[in-house]
Amino acid sequence: MKHLAEQLSPGSDKPILLTTFTKNLTTDLRARLASLLEPELLARVEITHIDQLAARVLSESVGVGRQRVFDTVALGVLRQVLAEVDDQRWDAEFLLEEWDQVVLGQSLNTRKAYFDARRAGRGRSLTRPERNQIWKLLEQFTVRLDKEGIETWGQAAERAARLAMERAAKIEARRDNEAVGGAEEAQPDDSSGRCYRSHRYRHVVVDEAQDLRAAHWTMLRAMVPKSPNDLFIAGDTHQRIYDHQVTLGTVGVNIRGRSSRLTLSYRTTREILARAIGVVDPQKVSYDNLDDGADTLEGYRSVLHGPAPELAACSSWEDELIQLAAALKNWRTEISTGDNGIRRDPRGNVAVCVADRDMVAQVMSYLATQAEISCAELTKDGPKGDGEVHVGTMHRFKGLEYQKPAIVGVCDGVIPRTAVIERYRKEDQQRSAREERKARSLLFVAATRARDTLRISWYGRPSPYLPV
Structure with missing residues (x-):
């Protein structure tokens, strides 16, 4: 973080994001970074936990949305749906994880997309008829959530990821248009006149990476252009304490051949x-x-x-x-x-x-x-x-x-x-x-x-x- 901040050109924007999964760790990271950086450099770094970032993206684009609930609430709704249709073939916890990690994680909108999707890290394989059964149940589940006016934080992350991907696509379209001499005004833009001129960040640093949802990764990947030092990821799956098991290659984050293991502990004896x-x-x-x-x-x-x-x-x-x-x-x-x-x-x-x-x-x-x-x-x-x-x-x-x-x-x-x-x-x-x-x-x-x-x-x- 110190190296990235010191390499920035003069300005007042915040091109560096430091994010993690929990709010209390974000507070601790902010305090530690404040001891390393001068105030003017610290002001160039956005430090926020990942769900707060997703919520801000949504509020900027769609205003006030549905009430957000934790997965435990959604699990209760899903169990109610399964009881109502008297379906005992599937465990509610398994279905909720399938929905969060595969459907939301890969922004799958159609039955066909779900049939074709990779399910790396999910363990149990599914036949095509089984996927069809699951898709029908998840459709009923999401309709029920909509009816009750609620959404999970995973849904919020997926919607924010979609918006980030749309912005990234418009940036690329604008650049392609300018490269061939097209008029700048020919490309769509937001009311500020700046939203689609550049990505939200130049550098993204993720701590405790093993705890993020798949949709979080899709959002982060779209928020920073692919370039040297675009994403710096620190994580240890031995410390994964939430049910978010993600294979990064399935969400557009390529770490194969680019990662290294840290083997020296500076904290403990x-x-x-x-x-x-x-x-x-x-x-x-x-x-x-x-x-x-x-x-x-x-x-x-x-x-x-x-x-x-x-x-x-x-x-x-x-x-x-x-x-x-x-x-x-x-x-x-x-x-x-x-x-x-x-x-x-x-x-x-x-x-x-x-x-x-x-x-x-x-x-x-x-x-x-x-x-x-x-x-x-x-x-x-x-x-x-x-x-x-x-x-x-x-x-x-x-x-x-x-x-x-x-x-x-x-x-x-x-x-x-x-x-x-x-x-x-x-x-x-x-x-x-x-x-x-x-x-x-x-x-x-x-x-x-x-x-x-x-x-x-x-x-x-x-x-x-x-x-x-």
């Missing part, structure tokens, strides 16, 4: 890294490389050293909270004392990571009322409040780092959700494998947030992903 890599053991689970190949953590290393991660077995959830509070107080003392006796503020250096929102509330309540430890909840906008210990779900920790984090509640049945995996193991083995891969990735993400010290605890039976 060798001891923590070794424990984290064990969670995503290649002997037990495989990962893709954002395209048609496989990825591995072979050769991934750290030159930093520190204590081995602490693995703490507890007799109950209450006992786990008691031991957590004691560990946090010790860490607070260590950080506050600092090196050479210089006192430091521990805020922002210590964190507690849990599996779900219920556990967030329980941890924060216990620490505040029983241990006199102030907390700040990690939200989509970043830490809420100025508490000394940040508490959040594993999803909220994505892209962040802490000197001393603790991961609590790492029990069998919680990580992974055994009931979910077992249900899919009977109905859809490929989906079961994907759910297990996602659960491993969540724990891997949580563990690799640690810089110096890591503590993992559980009560009852530990997660099968832990080496105990």
